Amino acid sequence: xxxxxxxxxxxxxxxxxxxxxxxxxxxxxxxxxxxxxxxxxxxxxxxxxxxxxxxxxxxxxxxxxxxxxxxxxxxxxxxxxxxxxxxxxxxxxxxxxxxxxxxxxxxxxxxxxxxxxxxxxxxxxxxxxxxxxxxxxxxxxxxxxxxxxxxxxxxxxxxxxxxxxxxxxxxxxxxxxxxxxxxxxxxxxxxxxxxxxxxxxxxxxxxxxxxxxxxxxxxxxxxxxxxxxxxxxxxxxxxxxxxxxxxxxxxxxxxxxxxxxxxxxxxxxxxxxxxxxxxxxxxxxxxxxxxxxxxxxxxxxxxxxxxxxxxxxxxxxxxxxxxxxxxxxxxxxxxxxxxxxxxxxxxxxxxxxxxxxxxxxxxxxxxxxxxxxxxxxxxxxxxxxxxxxxxxxxxxxxxxxxxxxxxxxxxxxxxxxxxxxxxxxxxxxxxxxxxxxxxxxxxxxxxxxxxxxxxxxxxxxxxxxxxxxxxxxxxxxxxxxxxxxxxxxxxxxxxxxxxxxxxxxxxxxxxxxxxxxxxxxxxxxxxxxxxxxxxxxxxxxxxxxxxxxxxxxxxxxxxxxxxxxxxxxxxxxxxxxxxxxxxxxxxxxxxxxxxxxxxxxxxxxxxxxxxxxxxxxxxxxxxxxxxxxxx
Amino acid sequence: xxxxxxxxxxxxxxxxxxxxxxxxxxxxxxxxxxxxxxxxxxxxxxxxxxxxxxxxxxxxxxxxxxxxxxxxxxxxxxxxxx
Numbered sequence: 001x002x003x004x005x006x007x008x009x010x011x012x013x014x015x016x017x018x019x020x021x022x023x024x025x026x027x028x029x030x031x032x033x034x035x036x037x038x039x040x041x042x043x044x045x046x047x048x049x050x051x052x053x054x055x056x057x058x059x060x061x062x063x064x065x066x067x068x069x070x071x072x073x074x075x076x077x078x079x080x081x082x083x084x085x086x087x088x089x090x091x092x093x094x095x096x097x098x099x100x101x102x103x104x105x106x107x108x109x110x111x112x113x114x115x116x117x118x119x120x121x122x123x124x125x126x127x128x129x130x131x132x133x134x135x136x137x138x139x140x141x142x143x144x145x146x147x148x149x150x151x152x153x154x155x156x157x158x159x160x161x162x163x164x165x166x167x168x169x170x171x172x173x174x175x176x177x178x179x180x181x182x183x184x185x186x187x188x189x190x191x192x193x194x195x196x197x198x199x200x201x202x203x204x205x206x207x208x209x210x211x212x213x214x215x216x217x218x219x220x221x222x223x224x225x226x227x228x229x230x231x232x233x234x235x236x237x238x239x240x241x242x243x244x245x246x247x248x249x250x251x252x253x254x255x256x257x258x259x260x261x262x263x264x265x266x267x268x269x270x271x272x273x274x275x276x277x278x279x280x281x282x283x284x285x286x287x288x289x290x291x292x293x294x295x296x297x298x299x300x301x302x303x304x305x306x307x308x309x310x311x312x313x314x315x316x317x318x319x320x321x322x323x324x325x326x327x328x329x330x331x332x333x334x335x336x337x338x339x340x341x342x343x344x345x346x347x348x349x350x351x352x353x354x355x356x357x358x359x360x361x362x363x364x365x366x367x368x369x370x371x372x373x374x375x376x377x378x379x380x381x382x383x384x385x386x387x388x389x390x391x392x393x394x395x396x397x398x399x400x401x402x403x404x405x406x407x408x409x410x411x412x413x414x415x416x417x418x419x420x421x422x423x424x425x426x427x428x429x430x431x432x433x434x435x436x437x438x439x440x441x442x443x444x445x446x447x448x449x450x451x452x453x454x455x456x457x458x459x460x461x462x463x464x465x466x467x468x469x470x471x472x473x474x475x476x477x478x479x480x481x482x483x484x485x486x487x488x489x490x491x492x493x494x495x496x497x498x499x500x501x502x503x504x505x506x507x508x509x510x511x512x513x514x515x516x517x518x519x520x521x522x523x524x525x526x527x528x529x530x531x532x533x534x535x536x537x538x539x540x541x542x543x544x545x546x547x548x549x550x551x552x553x554x555x556x557x558x559x560x561x562x563x564x565x566x567x568x569x570x571x572x573x574x575x576x577x578x579x580x581x582x583x584x585x586x587x588x589x590x591x592x593x594x595x596x597x598x599x600x601x602x603x604x605x606x607x608x609x610x611x612x613x614x615x616x617x618x619x620x621x622x623x624x625x626x627x628x629x630x631x
Numbered sequence: 632x633x634x635x636x637x638x639x640x641x642x643x644x645x646x647x648x649x650x651x652x653x654x655x656x657x658x659x660x661x662x663x664x665x666x667x668x669x670x671x672x673x674x675x676x677x678x679x680x681x682x683x684x685x686x687x688x689x690x691x692x693x694x695x696x697x698x699x700x701x702x703x704x705x706x707x708x709x710x711x712x713x
Contacts, residue, residue: 227708227709229711232639232640232709232711233712235640237712238712241710241711241712243639244638244639244680244707244710247687247707270638270639270643273643306712412713436713440713443711447710448711450680480713481712484711487711493678493679493709495678495680496679496680501689501690
């Protein structure tokens with residue numbers, strides 16, 4: 001089957017029954033793969049609200065048509081489930097080699113339900129799926145467990161001790177990469193599933209292999225020549241963002257009380273490269289190689305991303321880079337999301353400062369943080385409260401105005417009071433406070449392009465466009481970082497050039513056109529393969545008639561379907577909000593624009609999305625997206 | 632003296648983190664950098680991301696921006712990630 005292994009397995013951990021799940025050809029073309037296909041499978045699995053920690057909840061692991069195609073950064077996989085942190089849909093996308101091996105083993109996806117009576121792991125080899133005892137793996141950290149699961153060529157994903165103990169932000173780790181957000185690891189732990197190992201010798205069939213190969217070579221060349229994907233990310237990793245974020249007032253600092261950290265130079269990408277970098281590392285088929293290898297206690301381990309440097313650095317007023325590297329490694333070993341861990345620590349420190357929770361944690365005092373990772377993972381002492389995430393900590397001790405989460409998911413490193421569009425993205429993202437699912441408009445608001453970050457005009461249309469674009473890219477199976485090459489290098493490097501300044505100034509005025517095109521994707525029923533590489537790549541691999549228009553419509557379909565699942569889980573329109581610190585407190589006292597003016601953007605956002613005033617998708621829009629009958 | 636800092640790819644590609652120069656305007660600062668690092672042209676620097684004491688400088692007029700003793704001038708590169 002062109003672009004697909006052709007099979008999805010359904011595994012019931014309660015009974016041990018393994019069967020094939022039949023996916024209609026029409027649905028494969030409509031939902032493609034990755035998080036979008038996962039949303040379809042989750043939508044169909046339940047007709048009602050489901051508790052995260054229940055046998056009824058399912059884990060859906062999916063690959064995509066570009067997985068295994070050698071397209072850039074395409075060895076990824078997605079896991080979706082109902083999150084124990086947020087209570088709504090969570091999807092987490094991960095690099096490494098598991099996605100590639102799962103597909104080679106003969107599967108496009110896995111639907112894992114039920115709850116095992118024994119501790120188990122899944123072994124998948126060339127279409128044979130076996131449930132095996134994980135007694136010998138339980139209690140092991142993620143590197144040990146993976147080492148015990150087979151040779152280096154197998155694709156593996158495991159949980160750590162945090163997942164076993166149902167920490168609400170436990171991650172799933174594959175090699176050193178993490179499906180980190182929203183506590184998917186805890187759902188594994190609840191189901192007594194330690195991990196999955198996959199290996200196979202299958203090969204991918206192409207609809208038009210020679211056309212794909214020519215396109216792919218051009219695409220890789222384009223990524224390697226770009227200022228971000230060919231220069232900054234390989235040279236500095238995402239850590240290369242820290243300095244610019246600090247100057248742009250975007251660097252979350254002291255539990256998001258500020259956007260600047262006095263000692264940012266001690267934790268930035270330049271210092272990481274100079275003092276700790278051993279080499280770059282990347283996933284299979286990745287020409288970008290954004291991963292860092294650093295030394296921790298004399299051992300080569302994965303280096304931190306910007307999120308970790310910020311949430312465990314500036315957010316805690318911690319300038320000890322060596323300690324951040326160690327904390328990052330420990331979180332990977334215990335299987336913890338560094339973002340929610342760091343945000344929970346930030347809130348705990350502020351609650352202690354305000355005498356609302358006597359927990360012994362202080363901003364600027366990093367002593368004891370390494371030990372705290374274990375306490376959280378094993379739910380001991382204050383670790384038991386910290387293991388719950390910021391929303392539940394605030395419910396117990398107070399401080400909901402500065403518990404920095406949206407819908408229960410902690411915000412990423414970008415302080416949105418210095419980027420209005422990013423604020424809207426966080427507030428509306430289906431995952432909760434996620435920068436990427438939120439559309440990552442900050443890339444236009446000062447990190448890449450230089451659109452005025454203070455204005456709200458036009459931000460709704462662009463946020464929607466980028467949310468849907470990210471969604472479609474993810475469904476196709478490539479890393480979201482590939483999307484940065486859409487921004488012209490000349491505009492990135494020359495913001496003070498007169499013409500570039502004019503374009504940056506005019507971009508918000510084009511929002512009406514962007515919104516119109518978004519709602520009339522049939523006008524884009526063609527491909528510009530040198531500009532937007534994805535639809536043509538999917539088309540040549542699968543044979544589907546994928547165009548720019550259908551690609552954006554795919555993203556919109558996905559965003560709406562995820563929204564429907566969340567509404568079924570109890571989400572209401574008023575949940576599209578931000579913590580009061582970000583909407584009511586000025587980031588800088590001398591700048592009246594330094595707060596997120598969410599209400600100025602939310603109405604436009606709903607209107608362009610075709611949602612009613614309560615944020616519920618209208619039937620007309622759902623029908624247009626091929627979602628007739630979904631509600 | 633004016634302190635000039637470099638971050639991002641500008642710093643990596645030129646193995647350059649900081650300079651101290653005695654100048655009176657931004658234009659003079661660009662000339663001083665170009666003199667020490669010929670790869671960094673005045674035009675390239677002027678069209679990039681520039682901050683003076685944490686405030687962004689924008690537009691052609693900024694070349695005449697006066698610099699004073701103790702000022703901190705910063706040159707940054709665009710960045711993306713997640």
